[in-house]
Amino acid sequence: MTTTEVPARAAYSAIVRKGQTLAIVDLHGNQAVDFLVYNAGDTSERYSAAATIAAQRNIFLTTGSVLRTAGGAPLMTVTADTCGRHDTIGGACSKESNSLRYGQHTRHQHACVENFLAEGARWGLGKRDLVSNINWYMNVPVEADGTLGIVDGISSPGLEVQLRAEIDVLVLVSNCPQINNPCNGFDPTAVRMIITGEAA
Amino acid sequence: MTTATTYGARDHARAQDGTIVDTMPTIPASAWPGPPAGVDAADLTWAETVAGGGYTHKVLARGTEFRLTDLDGDACAHLLLYNADAPWERLNVADTVKVQWNAYLGESVALLSDQARVLATVISDESGKHDALCGTSADGLTAFTVAAAKHGLTPRDLPPSLSLFQGVRVGESGELEFQGSAGPGRSVTLRAQLPLVVLIANVAHPLGVAQVSPLRVLAWRAKPSNPDSPEWTATPEARRAFENTADYLTARGLA
Numbered sequence: 001m002t003t004t005e006v007p008a009r010a011a012y013s014a015i016v017r018k019g020q021t022l023a024i025v026d027l028h029g030n031q032a033v034d035f036l037v038y039n040a041g042d043t044s045e046r047y048s049a050a051a052t053i054a055a056q057r058n059i060f061l062t063t064g065s066v067l068r069t070a071g072g073a074p075l076m077t078v079t080a081d082t083c084g085r086h087d088t089i090g091g092a093c094s095k096e097s098n099s100l101r102y103g104q105h106t107r108h109q110h111a112c113v114e115n116f117l118a119e120g121a122r123w124g125l126g127k128r129d130l131v132s133n134i135n136w137y138m139n140v141p142v143e144a145d146g147t148l149g150i151v152d153g154i155s156s157p158g159l160e161v162q163l164r165a166e167i168d169v170l171v172l173v174s175n176c177p178q179i180n181n182p183c184n185g186f187d188p189t190a191v192r193m194i195i196t197g198e199a200a
Numbered sequence: 201m202t203t204a205t206t207y208g209a210r211d212h213a214r215a216q217d218g219t220i221v222d223t224m225p226t227i228p229a230s231a232w233p234g235p236p237a238g239v240d241a242a243d244l245t246w247a248e249t250v251a252g253g254g255y256t257h258k259v260l261a262r263g264t265e266f267r268l269t270d271l272d273g274d275a276c277a278h279l280l281l282y283n284a285d286a287p288w289e290r291l292n293v294a295d296t297v298k299v300q301w302n303a304y305l306g307e308s309v310a311l312l313s314d315q316a317r318v319l320a321t322v323i324s325d326e327s328g329k330h331d332a333l334c335g336t337s338a339d340g341l342t343a344f345t346v347a348a349a350k351h352g353l354t355p356r357d358l359p360p361s362l363s364l365f366q367g368v369r370v371g372e373s374g375e376l377e378f379q380g381s382a383g384p385g386r387s388v389t390l391r392a393q394l395p396l397v398v399l400i401a402n403v404a405h406p407l408g409v410a411q412v413s414p415l416r417v418l419a420w421r422a423k424p425s426n427p428d429s430p431e432w433t434a435t436p437e438a439r440r441a442f443e444n445t446a447d448y449l450t451a452r453g454l455a
Contacts, residue, residue: 050335091294096316146304
C-alpha cells in the first residue's frame with residue numbers, strides 16, 4: 001500500500017498497475033481533485049471525457065462508471081464512491097480561463113493547468129497532452145436551458161472514490177487551488193491518495 | 201481509351217478533367233454558382249460538399265465567415281479549431297461551456313481556446329441542435345487523425361470536438377438525451393477571430409444513427425468582430441475573451 005497526502009494546491013502523479021486500486025480521499029470535504037489518466041505504455045491513449053460520457057449516456061461519474069479513451073478502451077473503473085457524483089464537463093482552471101471567468105486580476109493566481117503542466121513534464125507530457133479532465137468532488141449541474149456552473153459541493157470530510165486500473169495507467173492530478181468559486185469551499189485543502197492491491 | 205502505354209494512360213487521366221460529382225470541392229471557390237445573399241462570388245474562399253463519412257480541412261484567414269449547411273437533414277459536422285500560427289492553442293470545449301455558463305451552443309457563442317481567446321464565433325444558427333459534450337465517433341476519430349496529420353498534427357493534438365446539427369440535451373440526473381437534427385437545409389455560420397486550422401468530419405454522432413447525409417461548406421472573406429459587434433458584448437466573459445484575443449493580435453502585429 002502506498003499512501004500519499006497531497007497538500008492543498010499541489011500536484012500528484014503515479015503509475016497505477018492493472019488490477020491495483022487508487023483511492024482518492026476528500027479529507028476535509030468539498031475539495032475538487034482535477035484528474036487525468038493515460039495509458040502508461042502509450043500516453044497518446046488518454047482519458048476522453050466525451051467518450052466516457054457518451055458511453056454511459058450521463059455526464060456524472062459514480063460507482064460503475066468506466067473511464068475510457070477516445071477509442072472507447074477502459075482505463076479505470078469507479079468501484080466505490082461515497083460522494084455520489086462527480087464532474088466531467090467543467091475542465092480545469094487555468095490562469096487563462098480565470099481571466100475570463102473572474103477578470104484579469106486573477107491571472108497570476110495558481111491554477112490546475114499549472115499543476116498539470118509542471119507535473120506532466122516529469123513524465124514527458126506537454127500541453128498537447130492536456131484534455132478535458134475529471135473533477136472529483138466538484139458539483140456542476142446543468143439546468144434545462146443549458147445553464148451550468150460550479151456550485152456548492154455535495155462532498156464532506158472523509159468521502160472516498162475508488163478507481164480500479166484496467167490497464168497500467170499514469171494518473172495526473174491537480175489538487176485544485178481555485179479560490180474564486182465554491183469548488184473547494186473557497187479554502188483549498190489536502191487530499192489523500194492510496195494505492196492498494198497487487199499488480200495483475 | 202488504352203492505358204497500356206504512358207501516352208494512353210496520360211490521355212485517359214486527362215480526359216477526366218471537368219468531371220462534376222455531388223461531393224467535391226469547387227476550385228476556385230469563386231466559381232461556386234450560389235454564393236450566399238450579400239456575398240460577392242469573388243470573395244468566396246471555400247466551396248465544398250462533403251459526403252456522409254467524409255472529412256475536409258482548411259486554413260482560414262482571421263475574419264473569414266464560414267457556413268456549414270446540413271443539406272438533407274442527417275449531416276453531423278464534427279469540428280476542431282486550432283490557432284493556425286501556433287496549433288498547440290486549440291478548441292477547449294470545457295472552457296467554452298464553463299466560461300460562458302452554458303452547455304449548449306448557439307448564436308453569439310464564442311468557441312474558446314485553451315489560451316482564453318476566441319477562435320471563432322457562431323454568428324447565426326438556424327439549427328439549434330448541437331453538442332459540445334459527446335465528442336465524435338470512431339469514424340470521426342479516424343477522420344480527424346488523418347486531417348490533423350495534413351497539418352503536421354498528431355493524435356495527441358486531438359482534444360474533444362464539438363458537433364453541429366445533431367442535438368444533445370442533459371436531463372436532471374445528468375442523463376443525455378439525443379435529439380437528432382432540426383431538419384434539412386439548416387445552416388450555421390461562424391466567423392474566424394484568429395487565423396484558423398479548421399478540421400471537419402461529417403460522420404455519425406456517437407449517440408446518433410449511422411447514416412449521415414452531405415454537408416456543404418462555404419467560406420468568404422469578411423471582417424473580424426469588433427467592440428460594436430453583438431457577440432463582443434454578449435456576455436462579460438465573451439468580452440474578456442475578445443479583449444484577450446485583441447491583446448494577442450496587437451502584440452503579435454496582426455491587428
